[in-house]
Structures are given as C-alpha cells and as structure tokens.
Amino acid sequence: MKHCVVIGGGVVGLTTAWALLERGHAVTLVERGGAVAQGASRANGGQLSYRYVSPLADAGVPQKALRWLLDPDGPLRFKPEARWAQWSWLIAFLRNCRGPVNRRATERLLALGAYSQAAFARLQAEAALGDSIALRAPGKLVVYRQPAEFARVAARVRAQDGGVEQALSPRDCVALEPALADTEAALAGGIFTPGEAVADCHAFCQALFARLQAHPRFTGRLDAQADGFLAGPGGAVAGVRTPAGEVPADAVVLAAGLHSRALAAGVGVALPLYPLKGYSLTAPIAGGHRPPEVSVTDFEKKILYARIGNELRVAAMVDLVGDDTRLDTGRLASLQRSVRATFPHAADYDRATPWAGLRPATPGGAPILGACGVPGLWLNVGHGALGFTFSFATADIVAELVSGRASPLPLDGLSL
Numbered sequence: 001m002k003h004c005v006v007i008g009g010g011v012v013g014l015t016t017a018w019a020l021l022e023r024g025h026a027v028t029l030v031e032r033g034g035a036v037a038q039g040a041s042r043a044n045g046g047q048l049s050y051r052y053v054s055p056l057a058d059a060g061v062p063q064k065a066l067r068w069l070l071d072p073d074g075p076l077r078f079k080p081e082a083r084w085a086q087w088s089w090l091i092a093f094l095r096n097c098r099g100p101v102n103r104r105a106t107e108r109l110l111a112l113g114a115y116s117q118a119a120f121a122r123l124q125a126e127a128a129l130g131d132s133i134a135l136r137a138p139g140k141l142v143v144y145r146q147p148a149e150f151a152r153v154a155a156r157v158r159a160q161d162g163g164v165e166q167a168l169s170p171r172d173c174v175a176l177e178p179a180l181a182d183t184e185a186a187l188a189g190g191i192f193t194p195g196e197a198v199a200d201c202h203a204f205c206q207a208l209f210a211r212l213q214a215h216p217r218f219t220g221r222l223d224a225q226a227d228g229f230l231a232g233p234g235g236a237v238a239g240v241r242t243p244a245g246e247v248p249a250d251a252v253v254l255a256a257g258l259h260s261r262a263l264a265a266g267v268g269v270a271l272p273l274y275p276l277k278g279y280s281l282t283a284p285i286a287g288g289h290r291p292p293e294v295s296v297t298d299f300e301k302k303i304l305y306a307r308i309g310n311e312l313r314v315a316a317m318v319d320l321v322g323d324d325t326r327l328d329t330g331r332l333a334s335l336q337r338s339v340r341a342t343f344p345h346a347a348d349y350d351r352a353t354p355w356a357g358l359r360p361a362t363p364g365g366a367p368i369l370g371a372c373g374v375p376g377l378w379l380n381v382g383h384g385a386l387g388f389t390f391s392f393a394t395a396d397i398v399a400e401l402v403s404g405r406a407s408p409l410p411l412d413g414l415s416l
C-alpha cells in the first residue's frame, strides 16, 4: 500500500482518488476550494460522449476559425495575450490541424472513450451513487446545418458497415427528437449514436466525494491549496506543501486541471495546457416545456444540449481569452439568441443560470497521463472538452501506473 496525495477536487481528482483506493492505497485529496467541483467540473455540458471524441484540431479548422471570428454570434473568440503560453499553445494547435494527425488522435480517444464507458459502469456498480447524478443514456444526435459538411460525415458513417452510428435525414432527426421540429427546415441531417449518456457532473462529484469520505483509507482536505512539493532523495517528489502543513506521500497525482501548469512548472515540468473558456446555461423545465430528450450537439454552432433532471443544460463556445472566468454579457446574449431559435419551447430561458468555465486543453485534444520525469509525481491533466467523459478511464490508467503495473491502454499520444 502506498500513501498517495491527489491534488485537485474536480472530476479528474475525485475519480483518481477512487481508483487508487480500489487498488488498496491510502489517499489524501487536497482541494484549494471550500467544496469539490468548483472549477471546470461545476456546470459543464454533462455529456458522456464516449464515441464522439474527435479533437478540435483538424484540417480546415484554421480557415473555419477565421469565419467564426468574423461572426458576432460565432463559437470562437480570440484575445491576443502578451504571454508566450498562449502563442506556443496556438502554434502547437495549428500543427495538429492536419487530417492524418486528427485521425490518429481520434482513434486513441475512441479507445479511451470505450474504456471509460466500461470503467464508469464498474464505478457505478461499486460506488452506487444513486439517482442524484441524473444519469440517462438517451443517445446523442449531432445535427448539421451545412449540406456539404453533413454529406462528408454521412458518407463516412454509411461506409462503416455494421457501425453503431446512423445518418439521419432532417425528417428522421425530428422523428427521433420531436423538440427539433422548429429547426427542421434549417437542418441538413444528423448523426445519431445510441448509448451515449448524460449526467450531472457536479452532482456526480459531490456524491463521489461523500462516498470517498466514508472510506477508512481516505482523507479529504478542503481549503487546502497545494503550494509546492516536498523534495525527496534524488530530486523525487515526496509530498505536498499546504498552508496548513506538509502532507508526505509515496506518490503525488497532479489533477488540478488548468492550475496543474503552475505546480508542475515548480519542478521544471512544462505542461502544454491552455484555457479554452466555455459558457453554459442551466434553464428550468416546467410543465408546458418540450425539452430534447436525446442529447443534441449543434455541429456548426458548437452548442450542446442535455436534459439533466428537470433542467436543460446548454454548453457552448471556445474563447481563447486567458485565465478569465468572468461572464461576458455579449457572449451570453449571443448564446441565448441561438438557443431560443433552435429549441424555442424547451425550457424557461428567462430564468437560466449562466456559468463560465475553463477547459484545461492540450493542443492535440488528448489528456496527459502518467510519469513526467520527476520520480514520485504523476500526471492526470489536460482533459479539455471531454474531462467528464474520459475521467473514469484516465483515473484507472493513472492508478495502475502508480501501483507499478502497465497501463491498460497504450500511452502513445497520451503522455508528456
């Protein structure tokens, strides 16, 4: 048994703590906030999107990005910063915007997604988190507005003989999801993937934390910011420093989302993470509303819709504006316009709660897992747009590595 410290009480840190306990280790989780899941895991899109994993970096994205920047309601914003971190990330991102690179990354992420789905089922069976996490598996429908874009994707789907995805006409999209009736005329078609799920990430984190706290080998420390690492023999990391004291450890797992950058830099490890700011709206659903039951992604507008319990969660936008979680009223008004036009009767948008979060993104869209060259320090960072989806797999992988065993999946493209 090792004593492990996990830094970060977001969905990645919490699932990592669970996976380490399951393997017989003792775990102390340090979270700088007064509660868990107050960062990117707070009000994200809630989609468990195991099969729709293609990274943002793809051929044609730089050209599309220019169009998006000129559109006042476009999904992208860019504010140049006088910081090398932004520019070096952008250069690396552009290098990843090539078809073959995207296809290789997508294959890896598909394997990670499939593993994660199975790992989540195991966690559900063992942790029994109950109904509060609002888990449903209604499948996911990605709708396309541009015929050329849809034709390209539909041809790929139709070529996959026996694949699970289905290419649907606009009429079939409405038959599957009647809430799309008001938008049918604007649609070119949709791709439906059965089995994809949605859940409340924040409620999941709270329920898992409660379960962890009941475990005899777990200590949860809130309001405990890790300020740096304890130095062990030979330059190893031997624990963490917090204002309340030192926490010695045999292994430290860095799972502090975007803030992992600064901590890793303290021991000479450069993490290629940059915040991709996104927004969400959480709107109550009342008697007369007709929310989508299927989880929907509006491809060109880059907006996700998921019914989570009695609320509609809408998540959108990719703003490269630095570490800034302020709510921009212009962006929220733009999101409200798009949402009201697409699903006018789905929820009470006047009473929607807005939120902004920072996706801890790597240039290629894949998380960074495992060793980092500093003995005793392990990484579980960089989950970007799909951290809820991938967290179950990445927790298992990192816990296996910390236990001295091989990763259950090849780490090619998933390590530093």
Ligand SMILES: Cc1cc2nc3c(=O)[nH]c(=O)nc-3n(C[C@H](O)[C@H](O)[C@H](O)COP(=O)(O)OP(=O)(O)OC[C@H]3O[C@@H](n4cnc5c(N)ncnc54)[C@H](O)[C@@H]3O)c2cc1C
Binding pocket: 007, 008, 009, 010, 011, 012, 013, 030, 031, 032, 033, 036, 037, 038, 039, 040, 041, 042, 043, 044, 045, 046, 047, 048, 049, 224, 225, 226, 227, 255, 256, 257, 258, 259, 260, 263, 276, 277, 278, 279, 280, 304, 315, 316, 356, 357, 358, 359, 360, 381, 382, 383, 384, 385, 386, 387, 388, 389, 390
């Ligand atoms: C708008 C939006 C929509 C999204 N939609 C989806 C979706 O539909 N599906 C999906 O799978 N993913 C989605 N994501 C992505 C997902 O939310 C993130 O990838 C995931 O939450 C990252 O989890 P994390 O634990 O790494 O980071 P976080 O949730 O940010 O957690 C990091 C934690 O570390 C703590 N911390 C930081 N520094 C320290 C320190 N020094 N000491 C101690 N604690 C520290 C922070 O307080 C925080 O609690 C979305 C993200 C956004 C922004």
